Amino acid sequence: MSSQPTSVAVRPDGTAARPTAFQRWSVPALTLAGLAVLLWVGQSGALTKYTQTVIMFMAVNVIVSASLNLVNGYMGEFSCGHGGFMAVGAYVSSVLGVLLFAKDRVFGPPLLPPEWALVGFPLIVLVGGLAAALAGLLVAIPSFRTRGDYLAIITIAANYIVISAVENLDVIGGSRGFMGMKRVVKAMGRAWDLPWMLLWSFGFAVFTLWILRRFVYSTYGKGVMAICQDEVAAEIMSVNTNRMKVAAFMLSSGLAGVAGGLFAHIVGYVNPGSFGILKSTEALVMVYLGGMGSLSGSVLSAVLFTLLLEALRPLQIIKWIVVPLLLILLMQFRPEGILGNRELADVFPGLRRFFRFK
Amino acid sequence: MRRSWILAATLGLALAAPAWAADxxxxxxxxxxxxxxxxxxxxxxxxxxxxxxxxxxxxxxxxxxxxxxxxxxxxxxxxxxxxxxxxxxxxxxxxxxxxxxxxxxxxxxxxxxxxxxxxxxxxxxxxxxxxxxxxxxxxxxxxxxLDPFQGPVAVDFATKTFQAKTAAVIYDLSNDYSKGLAEIFKADFEKKHGAGSVVAFESHGTKDQDFSAQLTKIIAAKPDFIFVPDNYNQVALIVKQAHNLGWTGPFMGSDAWGSAELMELCGDDCKGHYFSTHYAAAGATGxxxxxxxxxxxxxxxxxxxxxxxxxxxxxxxxxxxxxxxxxxxxxxxxxxxxxxxxxxxxxxxxxxxxxxxxxxxxxxxCAVVVKINDQGEFVFTESVCP
The missing domain is CATH 3.40.50.2300 (Response regulator)
Known part of the structure; x- marks a missing residue:
């Protein structure tokens, strides 16, 4: 298992001293290939819309679980209000999208020509992410003084704050929900007929993984892991723990907001009920299923979890016995999750030849 | 080895699709x-x-x-x-x-x-x-x-049957159905009986178990009846708690009351009250x-x-x-x-x-208004058509 590959120069920690051209370009090439495949799939109708929707939810779940892993895995805190940040992102990007690019009962005619949605869509999703990052301050600032269980309760409270706020805002539909995002998506399709949602879901998932990997393994970001190991020691070693926590919480909730924005445009309808504590629990399940502190684990578990929920459909009611049972069994026999603090390359060292994981 | 086994099992599950017969x-x-x-x-x-x-x-x-x-x-x-x-x-x-x-x-x-x-x-x-x-x-x-139809049904029925001049409403804020119906009811009732005739308009959350704060306010406002457009599980709690707080007047409900489980949860407290719904089980014909x-x-x-x-x-x-x-x-x-x-x-x-x-x-x-009789059955009282 742990035998070192012999063909590459290896540093003590197991990574190659300098990335080879192959290692450098493998991920961009794979991403482009993935985009090309999705483009072909969407245009030729090789996969049904059902399968495409499952793929999109898979991408959303990848973003959700990877971003929560930053806080729960790498930083060692316990945040269980991820659904709330998704709600912020979902609502902000939905309202912006409808306001700018679609005709609406409440907001009237679009402020910009609908064709601009092509360029505007990624921007509104990112703005939704930014808003969610600001909402992340709700959790980040109390985290200066509290840890562990107490912070966990604050995160639940944050989730409830967001949901209650949305329920009481009648302008955006309150508990009735908000819709019209399908018109934005259709406007993109009219401007240029491509499977936009599929491409953007995949694109944002890759973007999330890229940014998280850059952050976590950067010199600056190593502070996050230092906080996880020992906060006092980290402080002594000149890590500005407060600033580190703000950065981690804001990045994590911001990415959750991006996932929320995508979710809203895939479903075409948002409702505060969709982002309650249940959604946060799903995110937690994916993180612990994949393993804390492992990005590739988060990806694996998000894909697996989405597939499992769809594949077990024929079981109907029994599904909700089987899925939790699988989790219990996993926790019993593999408490660290599928990968648990390791990346794919630690399990399959041969992969290092193609890509630098750290 | 074990890993590949798990993978194979997952793939097998994903690909297992049932076959269909013709005609x-x-x-x-x-x-x-x-x-x-x-x-x-x-x-x-x-x-x-x-x-x-x-x-x-x-x-x-x-x-x-x-x-x-x-x-x-x-x-x-x-x-x-x-x-x-x-x-x-x-x-x-x-x-x-x-x-x-x-x-x-x-x-x-x-x-x-x-x-x-x-x-x-x-x-x-x-x-x-x-x-x-x-x-x-x-x-x-x-x-x-639709709700815009059910609201006026409740208003007309209560006005006629209870000779109501004032009403109170308690509703679930996070349930769009409950909230929508409560608002329609309020608008329609006030149109009929003048502004301020809905003397209390109180909300609660979906998971709430204790409604005494809202009910105390409602009872203090002395309405002729209380309109409860809530799901049956909350109705059971609200009606019981209102009785414990001394309320003896009538309740009027909406179609969300009409679950088979209402009487199990609510028991004697719900008997004698009315709600509007899609059909009446007791006394049905044909x-x-x-x-x-x-x-x-x-x-x-x-x-x-x-x-x-x-x-x-x-x-x-x-x-x-x-x-x-x-x-x-x-x-x-x-x-x-x-x-x-x-x-x-x-x-x-x-x-x-x-x-x-x-x-x-x-x-x-048409909508029907039913009364919960002493046997706990939903008895047809009146049919209201648009």
Missing amino acids: TIKIGFNIPLTGDIPKVGESSKYAAEMLREDVNSKGGLKVGDKTYKLEFIYEDNESKAESAVTTALKLIEQDEVLAIVGPNSSKQAVPAGQVCDDNETPMISPWSTNPDTTKDRPWVFRAAF ATKEFIERYKAKYGYTPDDVAALTWDATRIVLQAIQDTGGLTGDLDKDRKAIRDAMASIKEFDGITGKMRFDEQGDPIK
């Missing part, structure tokens, strides 16, 4: 078998299953000059919006159903309606009351009347009575309004299929024909009353 009509059911309201899904499934057995035991459904066996596909939407979307897509594309019945709650019916409309598949929601479900969606219909008796014999409890509405919704779909005068086997053409047939149904004689569709796909039908 059947497939109808999909997008219903909540798990999640917040599993009883609603169960009622829908039971009612549909009863109908399927009926038709199939008589040889099948005659469309034009051919007879088809019915195949109903029940998919669980977990009472989640995103799941309702994937469920609808699965039914449309993988299972290739002719039409979809469900989802029941508006949280899911609104997005699923969008999917069905986009993919040109007829859909009928038995229970959803949110106007957005069918608004500007030619492919989407519903079997239940086809409605027959349906209730058979359902009770088969499943052991009186069918609630979801069961009755699913029965009607499914029969509307079957009626529309028959009205096409023959299926071509081309899925797109057949779906279109069924939609057109459904939209042009002149009058449908359902067990929840006679109905036809307006141009939005909403039914024009």
Whole structure:
């Protein structure tokens, strides 16, 4: 298992001293290939819309679980209000999208020509992410003084704050929900007929993984892991723990907001009920299923979890016995999750030849 | 080794797809078998299953000059919006159903309606009351009347029966159905009795168990009656707690009271109160009575309004299929024909009353007001038509 590959120069920690051209370009090439495949799939109708929707939810779940892993895995805190940040992102990007690019009962005619949605869509999703990052301050600032269980309760409270706020805002539909995002998506399709949602879901998932990997393994970001190991020691070693926590919480909730924005445009309808504590629990399940502190684990578990929920459909009611049972069994026999603090390359060292994981 | 085994097992599960027989009509059911309201899904499934057995035991459904066996596909939407979307897509594309019945709650019916409309598949929601479900969606219909109709029914009935001049409302803020109905009721009541005649307008949360703060305020305002457009599980708590706080006046409820479980939870406290709903189980006649008796014999409890509405919704779909005068086997053409047939149904004689569709796909039908009698049955009191 742990035998070192012999063909590459290896540093003590197991990574190659300098990335080879192959290692450098493998991920961009794979991403482009993935985009090309999705483009072909969407245009030729090789996969049904059902399968495409499952793929999109898979991408959303990848973003959700990877971003929560930053806080729960790498930083060692316990945040269980991820659904709330998704709600912020979902609502902000939905309202912006409808306001700018679609005709609406409440907001009237679009402020910009609908064709601009092509360029505007990624921007509104990112703005939704930014808003969610600001909402992340709700959790980040109390985290200066509290840890562990107490912070966990604050995160639940944050989730409830967001949901209650949305329920009481009648302008955006309150508990009735908000819709019209399908018109934005259709406007993109009219401007240029491509499977936009599929491409953007995949694109944002890759973007999330890229940014998280850059952050976590950067010199600056190593502070996050230092906080996880020992906060006092980290402080002594000149890590500005407060600033580190703000950065981690804001990045994590911001990415959750991006996932929320995508979710809203895939479903075409948002409702505060969709982002309650249940959604946060799903995110937690994916993180612990994949393993804390492992990005590739988060990806694996998000894909697996989405597939499992769809594949077990024929079981109907029994599904909700089987899925939790699988989790219990996993926790019993593999408490660290599928990968648990390791990346794919630690399990399959041969992969290092193609890509630098750290 | 073990890893590859797990992978193989997962792939096997993902690829296992059932096979289909020919000469059947497939109808999909997008219903909540798990999640917040599993009883609603169960009622829908039971009612549909009863109908399927009926038709199939008589040889099948005659469309034009051919007879088809019915195949109903029940998919669980977990009472989640995103799941309702994937469920609808699965039914449309993988299972290739002719039409979809469900989802029941508006949280899911609104997005699923969008999917069905986009993919040109007829859909009928038995229970959803949110106007957005069918608004500007030619492919989407519903079997239940809308809240803007139910609110005035409650106002008129209470004004007449209780000689009410003032009213109080307690509603669930995070439940769009409850909130919408409460607001419609308030507007209509104040139009009739002047501003300020709704003396208390109190809200609570979905998971609340203790309503004493709201009820104390309401009782202090001395209304002639209390309007409670809430789900049956909360109704039971609210009514009991109001009685403990000394309230002796009448309650008026909405169709969400009409669950088989209400009397189990509420007991004697709910007896003697009224609510507006889709049909009355006790004192029913004709086809409605027959349906209730058979359902009770088969499943052991009186069918609630979801069961009755699913029965009607499914029969509307079957009626529309028959009205096409023959299926071509081309899925797109057949779906279109069924939609057109459904939209042009002149009058449908359902067990929840006679109905036809307006141009939005909403039914024009009567509501009934029922009284909970001393045996805990829902007894027909009055029928109110638009």
